Amino acid sequence: MDFMKQYHSNDWIYPDAIHRKLGMEIKDIYGILEMCVDENIVEQYLNVYCPICQRFTGNIYKTALEIPEFVNCVHCDTEIDNPLQHAIIIYKVL
Template identity: 55%
Template sequence: MPSNIFAKVAPLLKGKNFKVNPAEIEKFLNRYSSGNWIYPSAMSRELQLDIKSAYEILELGVSVKAFEQNLEVYCPHCHRFVGYRYKTIFDIPQEVNCVHCDTCIESALEHAVVIYKVL
């Protein structure tokens, strides 16, 4: 059952000048429920927002405890997420193997992307 994430975030959007209709943000966010993952790049692509604005909106959700930041490593070889998620940068190992192409990703932290878990 989807939670009403937008209801938590909407008050914080007032006064912000994002180049997207709040109804579109609501439609996007209401597709997600507790435990789902939101990728800023997907939000950016679907709402035709610049990536910085997508992160800003999601960070507003973090501030009201609708989301939690996590990190996921992106493979520079096959351009896919490797499937491991981490709570902090200190949890990311120096090297990670990509489950898709079996490439050893050295300096995995350099390939980490912030993603958001719906609480």
């Protein structure tokens, strides 16, 4: 919980960052964050990453239905087919 105090309103929380910092199981981290969703502490979003350069494209969506058929990577200019396959769940602090 001390680690979570570093986050403020409108900050993005990346579960993998918590995993790297604390060494917790990723499944447990998502479980805790989903409890935070239930308590209206954070909201869930989808962030698309590029399968070629492995960087986030900057395309963040509230729902899977908002994700278009194609997304372009701003880093390597790759056109990503089916970006939903390359989306991870992140969280935004309310």
